Amino acid sequence: MDDELLMVRVAELSYDEDKTQDEIGSLLKISRWKVGRLLTQARERGIVRIEIVHPRARRLGLERVLVERFGLTEAVVVPSPSGEESTLERVAQAAADFLTTLRPVPRTLGVSWGRTLRAVAEALTDGWAHGVTVVQLNGGVSLNRRSGGAAGLAGTIAQRASGHVSLLPSPAILERVETKLAIEADRTVAAVLEEAAHAQAFLFTAGPCDATSAHVDNGYLSVQDVEELARRGAVGDVLGRYVDADGNIVDPQLDARTVGVELGRLRAAKTAIFVTAGPAKHDIARTVVTSGLCSVLVTDETTARALLEEQ
Numbered sequence: 001m002d003d004e005l006l007m008v009r010v011a012e013l014s015y016d017e018d019k020t021q022d023e024i025g026s027l028l029k030i031s032r033w034k035v036g037r038l039l040t041q042a043r044e045r046g047i048v049r050i051e052i053v054h055p056r057a058r059r060l061g062l063e064r065v066l067v068e069r070f071g072l073t074e075a076v077v078v079p080s081p082s083g084e085e086s087t088l089e090r091v092a093q094a095a096a097d098f099l100t101t102l103r104p105v106p107r108t109l110g111v112s113w114g115r116t117l118r119a120v121a122e123a124l125t126d127g128w129a130h131g132v133t134v135v136q137l138n139g140g141v142s143l144n145r146r147s148g149g150a151a152g153l154a155g156t157i158a159q160r161a162s163g164h165v166s167l168l169p170s171p172a173i174l175e176r177v178e179t180k181l182a183i184e185a186d187r188t189v190a191a192v193l194e195e196a197a198h199a200q201a202f203l204f205t206a207g208p209c210d211a212t213s214a215h216v217d218n219g220y221l222s223v224q225d226v227e228e229l230a231r232r233g234a235v236g237d238v239l240g241r242y243v244d245a246d247g248n249i250v251d252p253q254l255d256a257r258t259v260g261v262e263l264g265r266l267r268a269a270k271t272a273i274f275v276t277a278g279p280a281k282h283d284i285a286r287t288v289v290t291s292g293l294c295s296v297l298v299t300d301e302t303t304a305r306a307l308l309e310e311q
Helices: 003-016 021-028 032-044 060-070 087-101 115-123 150-159 177-185 187-197 223-231 252-256 263-268 279-290 301-310
Strands: 074-078 108-111 133-136 164-166 201-204 206-208 236-238 241-243 272-275 296-300
Touching (some): 003 021, 003 032, 021 032, 060 279, 087 115, 087 272, 115 150, 115 201, 133 150, 133 187, 177 252, 236 279, 241 252, 296 301
Parallel strands (some): 108 133, 108 201, 133 164
């Protein structure tokens, strides 16, 4: 039996027939040490591929490549689901798991809003941390009176950490610059923005520049507005600020009417956790990771591969 065939036979006996290394050695008349060496070589050559299929498993190889390629502190990549579970649910659970194990526990956590972070908030368990103050990073009072928005998800994250919440009582985008400046000059609003800007950790997502945008859903922009932003080069929004593929603000006038923390705070942060899921957000996800807006990426395997393939 040649060496390659022997390697295959050892792998079959080990993984298909669940034989011990001693049993394999006895059957094939080789030492258990050679059995172990052949199994190692089989994995290295790709003859044997081991896949962990639990929904909370991670793709460690992809994570290492992402960290090296984009200069991240950490990456969390989960397998894309094949069953009824949605990609968003799986990524949200991974983000919740990451927050739960984050050390040191941040005394102040700045959060954005949107469907993705709502899912993260719901995935967190009671007692995920203790005494954390959760503060809104950008305005989120819905203009169409939808419930369960920015304030609700920030409150859920804080409540499940037996902590406090600092809400930003303002819409995301205002009609006039003068109104925005007046609101930000209010003592209460200014205090929340100052607290948010100096949070120990940031948790945020980003939205695509299309009709599915949360800004359209919540009445801030029309479908025609986001179509015009896309025509001008916008790939999506981060903290409500629409950026192009290089992370530059697309419409300075719109940005001047946007309430919230500046993007420079994310770039300067030690812990800026970006959570993104699904192909609709691949363009904005690429912008966030390549323009230094995050230090930690939590995403699905398909998105991770798309980011690496583009590079």
